[in-house]
Amino acid sequence: MLYSEKVMDHFRNPRNVGEIENADGVGEVGNAKCGDIMKVYLKIDNDIVSDVKFKTFGCGSAIAASSMATEMIMGKPISDVLTLTNKAVVEALDGLPAHKIHCSVLAEEAVKAAVKDYYDKNGIAYDPDKFCDGNCECCHEHDGEE
């Protein structure tokens, strides 16, 4: 099999799919040209992620990584969201094929982009270097060779 059972489970039964109306933060990363877009919606109460939803256009691992990332941040403080790494997402999924690692990077960037949006909307100061610059090529360079 191309994917682990965990990936297939999150792909077949993705957690937290959908939209949040009047979300406190919305992040969208990736681009359609490359074949992956992730959009994450956050509801934040007292610095805690009280709800999270996502929508993803992409391959099986992109959907699974989005699902896993949202599950990992649900109910967690924002500080935890900001320390989420793509590596942690990959590990939680019991691994991804080398050329699919960028999907986990995209998932990490998507949840962080939603936090950034929350910060922007609420005038909270942050270090912009800690967030995705929207350049997909950087992430795809992590892919490794076929």
Place this chain on the structure above:
Amino acid sequence: MKVYADNAATTMMSKTAKDAMMPYFDVIYGNPSSLYSFGQEAKTALEEARAKVARALNADPKEIYFTSGGSEADNQAIQSAAAIGARKGKKHIISTKFEHHAVLHTLNKLEKHGYEVTLLDVHESGVITADEVADAIREDTCLVTVMFANNEIGTIQPIAEIGAVCREKGVLFHTDAVQAVAHIPVDVKAMNIDMLSLSGHKFHGPKGVGALYVKKGIALSNLIEGGAQERGKRAGTENVPAIAGMAAALEESVLHMEENMNKITAMREQLIKGLSKIPHSKLNGDRNMRVPGTVNFCFEGIEGESLLLLLDDAGIAASSGSACTSGSLDPSHVLLSIGLPHEVAHGSLRLSVCEYNTPEEMTHIIENVPKVVEYLRSMSPIWEDLQKGVKEYVIQ
């Protein structure tokens, strides 16, 4: 229900092919090059197979060379024509943008060795014209190589017309006919084809075997040096079981071609009719100039790999030209060549059916594809933008 709808990738081996192979594993297992009867019986089988393949193409048996498959045949044909050209100082080759990689990558390699390659545009229809070939031919053109039928979208090229143009201008004409042979009528004489590649496993023969037809008088260059097999043009002990299996499969397919074409075309039409009902979907390639069994659709707002995985869960085996399935950042060069934008090409689905499929299986596909497309669209941020009017639909 399990439905195998990826016959353009490979086919199930027919009972005829399997039965034809069996004696050559453990009964007539001699080396065809050996003098004693074990060998000579294998040699007879080899030559009978060659005659069958020749008959299927309206060629002479001496014009058939067995290879390891379509890719090897393509490589050898193109490299041979290039070598012939170089001897006459002609180093220009004409092909199309949507050839198989076995052709395109061979051409890339030749470009590095000083050849000039013109790749013709294949238009939205995925069909070129003989006039376009004629216009591209120059004094120094040594080869025109145009695929008979495209592997991804199934469009057929006007091979006889292109052959006539090449013959008139004195330019060698090769066609990669891997997706055509055994499926639609192919006649190398009537179509003025100088070289043709075919592959056994695309028509219910075994994998790892193919053939190259080369018109008498055209000097082949070897890809593999060694013994004198295949008239000295392809060294290595012949894969007799596979060759016998391929020839038997080809003979059977040609015998039932008309009946199969009717049956398969009806199933293809059933698929096109059923899948066209999906909103914002598009049939890729010319509506009529296509092989009986191949259908390629794009569904806006979704990505092909996730579509394939969910169809697999529904028991349907199909393929896609998305980047995730091609293993690169870009979707298939074929879909881009017919002018599809990247984001639309990512959402492609190829279904390819054969005579072993049934109309009931088509119904199963038509019932399941719309559900999967709708589900994936429901979780697609692109679809959301399209629906809200933030983005404009590419496919109306």
